[in-house]
Amino acid sequence: xxxxxxxxxxxxxxxxxxxxxHWPAGLxxxxxxxxxxxxxxxxxxxxxxxxxxxLKVLIKPDRRAPSVVQLLAYRVGSVxxxxxxxxxxxxxxxMMFKGTPTVASGEFSRRVSAAGxxxxxxxxxxxTGYFQQVPSSKLPEMMALEADRMSHLVLSxxxxxxxxxxxxxxxxxxxxxxxxxxxxxxxxxAAFVASPYRHPIVGWMSDLKTMALADLESWYRKWYSPGNAxxxxxxxxxxxxxxxxxxxxxxxIRASSIPERKSRIEPAQRxxxxxxxxxPAETPYLLMGFKVPSLERIEGDIDPFALEMLAAVLSGDDxxxxxxxxxxxxRVADQAFASYDMTGRGPALFMLGGAxxxxxxxxxxxxxxxxxxREIADQGVEPAELERLRIQYVAxxxxxxxxxxxxxxxxxGFEMVGLGWQAADRMLDRIxxxxxxxxxxxxxxLFDEDTLTVVTLDPQPIAPRRPAxxxxxxxxxxxx
Amino acid sequence: xxxxIATMSSPASPRIxxxxxxxxxxxxxxxxxxxxxxxxxxxGIRPAQxxxxxxxxxxxxxxxxxxxxxxxxxxxxxxxxxxxxxRHASPxxxxxxxxxxxxxxxxxxxxxxxxxxxxxxxxxxxxxxxxGADGTTVTLRTLVSERELGEAVRLTxxxxxxxxxxxxxxxxxxxxLVARLRExxxxxxxxxxxxxxxxxxxxxxxxxxxxxETVSAIEAEDLRAFHARNYAASRAVIAMIxxxxxxxxxxxxxxxxxxxxxxxxxPQPGTSEVALGASAPPPEAxxxxxxxxxxxxxxxxxxxxxxxxxxxxxxxxxxxxxLQWANHVLGGGGFTxxxxxxxxxxxxxxxxxxxYFAPRSQPGPFVIGLQTRKDQAERALEVVRETLExxxxxxxxxxxxAAARANLIGGFPLKLDSNRKILSQLTLIGVxxxxxxxxxxxxxxxxxxxxxxxxxxxxxxxxxxxxxxxIVGAPESRQ
Numbered sequence: 001x002x003x004x005x006x007x008x009x010x011x012x013x014x015x016x017x018x019x020x021x022h023w024p025a026g027l028x029x030x031x032x033x034x035x036x037x038x039x040x041x042x043x044x045x046x047x048x049x050x051x052x053x054x055l056k057v058l059i060k061p062d063r064r065a066p067s068v069v070q071l072l073a074y075r076v077g078s079v080x081x082x083x084x085x086x087x088x089x090x091x092x093x094x095m096m097f098k099g100t101p102t103v104a105s106g107e108f109s110r111r112v113s114a115a116g117x118x119x120x121x122x123x124x125x126x127x128t129g130y131f132q133q134v135p136s137s138k139l140p141e142m143m144a145l146e147a148d149r150m151s152h153l154v155l156s157x158x159x160x161x162x163x164x165x166x167x168x169x170x171x172x173x174x175x176x177x178x179x180x181x182x183x184x185x186x187x188x189x190a191a192f193v194a195s196p197y198r199h200p201i202v203g204w205m206s207d208l209k210t211m212a213l214a215d216l217e218s219w220y221r222k223w224y225s226p227g228n229a230x231x232x233x234x235x236x237x238x239x240x241x242x243x244x245x246x247x248x249x250x251x252x253i254r255a256s257s258i259p260e261r262k263s264r265i266e267p268a269q270r271x272x273x274x275x276x277x278x279x280p281a282e283t284p285y286l287l288m289g290f291k292v293p294s295l296e297r298i299e300g301d302i303d304p305f306a307l308e309m310l311a312a313v314l315s316g317d318d319x320x321x322x323x324x325x326x327x328x329x330x331r332v333a334d335q336a337f338a339s340y341d342m343t344g345r346g347p348a349l350f351m352l353g354g355a356x357x358x359x360x361x362x363x364x365x366x367x368x369x370x371x372x373x374r375e376i377a378d379q380g381v382e383p384a385e386l387e388r389l390r391i392q393y394v395a396x397x398x399x400x401x402x403x404x405x406x407x408x409x410x411x412x413g414f415e416m417v418g419l420g421w422q423a424a425d426r427m428l429d430r431i432x433x434x435x436x437x438x439x440x441x442x443x444x445x446l447f448d449e450d451t452l453t454v455v456t457l458d459p460q461p462i463a464p465r466r467p468a469x470x471x472x473x474x475x476x477x478x479x480x
Numbered sequence: 481x482x483x484x485i486a487t488m489s490s491p492a493s494p495r496i497x498x499x500x501x502x503x504x505x506x507x508x509x510x511x512x513x514x515x516x517x518x519x520x521x522x523x524g525i526r527p528a529q530x531x532x533x534x535x536x537x538x539x540x541x542x543x544x545x546x547x548x549x550x551x552x553x554x555x556x557x558x559x560x561x562x563x564x565x566x567r568h569a570s571p572x573x574x575x576x577x578x579x580x581x582x583x584x585x586x587x588x589x590x591x592x593x594x595x596x597x598x599x600x601x602x603x604x605x606x607x608x609x610x611x612g613a614d615g616t617t618v619t620l621r622t623l624v625s626e627r628e629l630g631e632a633v634r635l636t637x638x639x640x641x642x643x644x645x646x647x648x649x650x651x652x653x654x655x656x657l658v659a660r661l662r663e664x665x666x667x668x669x670x671x672x673x674x675x676x677x678x679x680x681x682x683x684x685x686x687x688x689x690x691x692x693e694t695v696s697a698i699e700a701e702d703l704r705a706f707h708a709r710n711y712a713a714s715r716a717v718i719a720m721i722x723x724x725x726x727x728x729x730x731x732x733x734x735x736x737x738x739x740x741x742x743x744x745x746x747p748q749p750g751t752s753e754v755a756l757g758a759s760a761p762p763p764e765a766x767x768x769x770x771x772x773x774x775x776x777x778x779x780x781x782x783x784x785x786x787x788x789x790x791x792x793x794x795x796x797x798x799x800x801x802x803l804q805w806a807n808h809v810l811g812g813g814g815f816t817x818x819x820x821x822x823x824x825x826x827x828x829x830x831x832x833x834x835x836y837f838a839p840r841s842q843p844g845p846f847v848i849g850l851q852t853r854k855d856q857a858e859r860a861l862e863v864v865r866e867t868l869e870x871x872x873x874x875x876x877x878x879x880x881x882a883a884a885r886a887n888l889i890g891g892f893p894l895k896l897d898s899n900r901k902i903l904s905q906l907t908l909i910g911v912x913x914x915x916x917x918x919x920x921x922x923x924x925x926x927x928x929x930x931x932x933x934x935x936x937x938x939x940x941x942x943x944x945x946x947x948x949x950x951i952v953g954a955p956e957s958r959q
Binding site: 064065066067090093094097106109110113114115116117118119120121122123124125129133134135136138161162163164165166167168169170172173174176177178179184201202235280281282283317318319323324327328331334335355357358387388391392394395396398399401402403404459462463 | 483484485486487550552553554555585593594597598600601602603604605606621622623628649652655656658659660662663665666667668778779780781782783813814815816821824825826827828829830831832851852853883886887888889890891892893894896897898899900
């Protein structure tokens with residue numbers, strides 16, 4: 001391990017308001033201001049509290065326009081699922097629009113629409129989120145609706161029968177008929193044996209077909225409770241008023257115990273794994289995943305931040321190494337990327353992949369991608385490369401403030417993976433602190449072929465070869 | 481692994497026109513908003529004060545600029561639009577506009593491709609360049625700190641004004657584009673879109689897509705000529721929003737177009753301004769609409785992809801707003817639309833089903849789209865047709881219209897709640913020469929439309945008997 005010097009110029013304070021608010025005044029990113037010559041800007045101001053029933057509430061005022069986002073996130077996703085019921089979190093997410101005793105099926109979205117808003121929901125491996133964006137005067141009504149379906153969902157056989165078909169169509173659309181999506185699905189399934197990250201979020205087809213309403217009912221009772229949820233409000237609100245509203249609407253919901261989550265640790269991989277997907281396509285495609293550490297402790301960990309920088313050095317911008325060398329330089333690839341997400345409730349993969357250029361092969365691209373990692377392991381990276389990327393991290397964080405939804409998603413996401421919403425600001429600092437030698441060091445140490453999984457797309461023609469077109473040699477028994 | 485999947489797919493296309501969103505951030509904008517909405521909804525009175533304080537001027541070279549100052553975030557968004565769409569490329573060079581846009585940053589001014597990429601990356605800014613049938617747009621999003629802003633604007637100016645179109649980059653990008661074309665020719669959604677456009681707009685630029693042949697024929701000279709002819713400062717529109725003063729914005733606008741006419745593709749001395757495209761050739765007239773038909777194309781996918789539609793309206797069509805209102809009820813209103821109810825909610829036939837009008841400079845398409853398991857494609861097609869026919873025949877109910885209006889007018893503040901959304905509205909106003917108060921009068925204009933107006937607009941523009949239909953992955957029995 002290489003030692004790291006923390007450049008800690010950030011300040012923070014946690015002030016306490018009268019009624020139990022913790023309000024961490026923004027961390028002033030002075031460092032950033034100094035190096036970038038941009039005006040110091042305060043990091044986000046977020047008001048945090050927890051209701052007595054366990055619901056965590058995060059409120060982030062952004063009063064540029066009379067618009068507000070409510071995002072309610074439940075810590076349940078495909079990572080919580082087991083064989084036989086894969087896809088259940090996502091299927092339940094669909095069923096959440098099917099009504100309660102006081103709100104008829106479909107009425108939820110009609111009310112959001114009548115309020116001038118839009119709504120949707122999403123499921124990831126780690127959590128499930130429901131959101132509405134509405135004129136700020138409509139927030140109380142949105143809270144009433146969202147609180148209602150936290151504990152009063154009505155699950156009917158009839159609605160379920162139809163929605164199951166919808167989700168099956170969704171799986172066809174997203175995965176079955178998309179060659180590269182099949183490759184991604186196969187990579188996760190091959191890379192992970194015990195970790196539920198092996199399952200697709202949408203679920204395996206046969207599980208979707210055999211899921212029962214009773215499965216959904218128990219999933220709902222198990223995970224949809226205030227203690228397993230975080231409410232995020234971003235937009236044109238007075239934080240105290242918004243908190244009062246949250247108390248009023250969500251406060252009465254009864255607390256319930258959250259089931260124990262058994263850890264399902266992925267065993268060490270003891271050798272490379274390879275798979276081939278044959279599906280209609282024109283161009284071969286390659287996806288590789290190395291098992292690498294994920295982020296556990298923001299202040300203590302170093303590897304995840306160095307890996308983040310490594311991915312960025314390889315494909316963080318137009319002039320990153322893979323684009324410059326493999327796409328524009330040697331032309332082994334038409335497309336090449338590296339990616340790494342350090343956050344997640346399950347294990348992490350460092351991904352490399354792309355599409356070989358015409359006349360090249362997936363095998364040649366694989367060799368070229370590995371060679372790029374090896375080169376960094378041997379020779380390291382230039383300080384200028386990191387400096388350029390640091391600016392981009394800071395800039396994209398500034399740009400992100402333009403979108404209420406992006407801000408809400410970030411807060412919810414960090415809460416749901418267990419890092420806490422404050423992580424975003426600290427992670428930016430930690431990424432910016434990464435030294436060239438640390439990048440070299442992870443490139444040298446963490447890319448062990450024994451933890452590698454490779455999936456290759458073998459493209460198949462879309463026109464079925466008709467018997468007439470077959471060469472005679474293929475029909476030895478044909479009579480004339 | 482950031483993958484998420486949602487209850488409803490994102491709409492395939494802009495669903496309702498004014499995506500104006502709010503927030504000029506400067507200060508009491510919300511008050512002005514609410515005051516406006518109140519006035520509009522109560523009495524239809526026009527407010528004296530602008531909701532969105534758009535400043536506008538013309539650059540020295542004649543480009544129109546629309547600017548909104550927004551100080552809340554230390555960033556600036558810019559869109560530079562040229563009348564440099566695919567319509568200016570000959571049919572045997574389809575793809576020229578896109579390839580020109582894609583190569584703007586492959587070396588510009590004194591910088592080669594890598595040097596340009598490196599310098600730009602060091603500013604932390606983001607850029608894009610893309611071409612459609614009607615125009616080409618270059619966007620920039622940058623911090624407003626002095627060094628970053630100045631450098632990002634200078635680099636953007638040089639890619640706009642003096643791209644070098646090096647041969648090696650052209651060869652490479654042609655190969656990559658051809659690979660993407662071959663790949664998309666295997667994908668049902670892409671096949672459906674291409675065939676649909678070809679059917680609906682045969683012989684017109686709106687119906688043309690790049691092919692392996694047309695892309696292969698494009699040479700560096702074509703790019704230079706296309707750039708010289710169509711990237712004309714005098715016909716450019718610049719939209720800007722961000723934390724800069726008016727004075728600074730004016731200087732930025734001048735800089736952005738300052739390199740035009742200086743690069744390698746600059747016209748030779750003696751070329752007149754007119755030849756330079758001070759007035760562009762008028763758009764090609766649309767050929768007669770195609771006969772109604774159903775095109776079935778075989779594909780091994782498990783789902784059929786269906787696109788149905790006909791010629792819709794242009795941006796300047798007086799019926800546009802009435803049609804968008806009606807379409808909100810039909811298939812634009814997400815979870816609340818009739819198509820959603822009939823196809824998805826009641827029958828579970830599809831995950832994604834939608835309809836939209838895509839207004840363009842000339843009448844763009846009206847489209848209904850969905851995907852469904854192959855063996856139920858014909859049934860889904862029937863449901864969609866019946867839903868559309870009944871909708872046009874009987875019209876939306878008063879309740880449906882009221883609900884759609886509540887969403888559209890009530891949701892007006894949401895259309896202006898980020899700089900990005902405002903930027904797209906500014907671009908729209910500038911490019912389509914809409915009145916400067918177009919955005920703020922939008923709720924008022926919608927409120928003034930009657931049910932009869934909607935019925936008349938539907939009768940004029942939506943004749944279900946004229947539908948053109950493409951089904952990729954058609955049921956085996958029908959192939």
